[in-house]
Amino acid sequence: MERLPLSKKTIVKKRGNNTMTLNLIDLDECVIRALDLFAKKQPPTISSPYKKPLVLGSGNAAVTGRIIFNNTPAVFADESTFEATYASAKDVDGCILISASGGKHAPLLAKRIKELGLPVTLFTNNPQAPARTIADTTLVFPKNPEPYTYNTSTYLGMILGKTREDPTSISQELARIKPTLPDFSAYNAFVILVPDKFDAVRELFLTKFDELFGPVINGRVFTEDQVKHAKTVVPSDKELFIGLGVENTLWGTHRYNTQLPKNAGPGTAMAIGYYIIGHIQKSHPPYFKDNIEAYTQKISRVFGETITPIVD
Incomplete structure (x- = not known):
């Protein structure tokens, strides 16, 4: 049975502990669909309307801002540090x-920034974003329906809007990598190593490990220099080191290396890393799919708005 394109949810089976498994796509499939979307519908080109902007977002939106406006005079903050x-x-x-939904914290942040006397430009994927009514200008990016928290087409589209990396070429890289992937089910701990220039992308990967696996699978991500500093004191025979654009011949007992294309940008690194994490996801029990229904019910109460397992 084909997994739904996510315009609605389907409960496919009942599991123990009062959890339900949803028939959702894995993260690797989400990456492929996002690249297909951008091959047909290019994201708008990003440029800053300000000489020195405060680039603000929550979670991976904040990281996306740092990627997009790297090497510019911008200053960066999240909901806890912006003031x-x-x-x-x-x-x-x-x-x-920057906010994919333009909801949750975004309207409060937009309102407070306006109170501080600054104009606000909103980057979002939601044409009906609540924060849009507060922002001075809004740039809306295309996206696919996706499971809550995946945020793949959302932030990847924004990054490609800046870097103009070719989504078709990235898809070809994924096709090249797929037959080389190891059996991820043999491991319960993973370390991804990335080039130093992709330190911000590294944070995106860390968040994905948190969202998909929580405390059940140990996912760590370091740059090629960070890993040199006491990250491998305690070994495990169930840990796999994944070199993404890093030829790792030293760290860990079990290793898988794959090269990035020459002159690869952050969009390419993000897509390939998410694709690999998606294959880790499908090689293990459906922890995310078992728990996302209950989680979205809880987080809806936290934010005072309806959040569903599928974001249209």
Whole structure:
């Protein structure tokens, strides 16, 4: 049975402990669908309307902002640090607020930024984003329906809007990598090593391990220099080291290396890393699919809005 394109949810079976398994796509399939979308519908080109913006977002939105506006005069913050960051920064002339949904924290952040006297430009994937009514300008990016938290087409589209990396070429890389992937079911711990220049992308991978596996599978991600600092003191025969654009011949007993294309940008690194994590996901029990229904019910109460396992 084909997994749903996620316009609605389907309960496929009942499991123990009052959990339900949803018939959702895995993360690797989500990457493929996102690249197919962008091959047909290019994301809008990103440029900053401000000379020195405060780039603001929550979670992976904040990381996406750092990727997009790397090597610019921008200052970066999240929902916990933006007030202190703005107070200590000089010559900030506007705010770029990044939020896939434009909901949850985004309206509160937009309102507060306006109170501080800054114009707000919203980057979102939701044409009806609640924060859009507060922002001065809004740039809407295309996306696919996806499981809650995957945020693959959302933030990948924004990154490609800046880097203009070719989604078709990235898809070809995924096809090249697929037959080389090891049996991930043999491991319960993973370390992904990335080139130093992709330190921000590294954070995206860490978040995906948290979201998909929680405490059940240990996922760590380091740059090729970070791993040199006491990250491998305690070994495990069930740990796999994955070199993504890093030829690892030293760390760990079990290793899998795959090269990145020459001149690969952050969008390519993100897509390939998510694709590999998706194959780890499908090689293990459906921890995410068993628990996302209950989680979205709980987080809906936290934010005071309806959040579903599938984001249209």
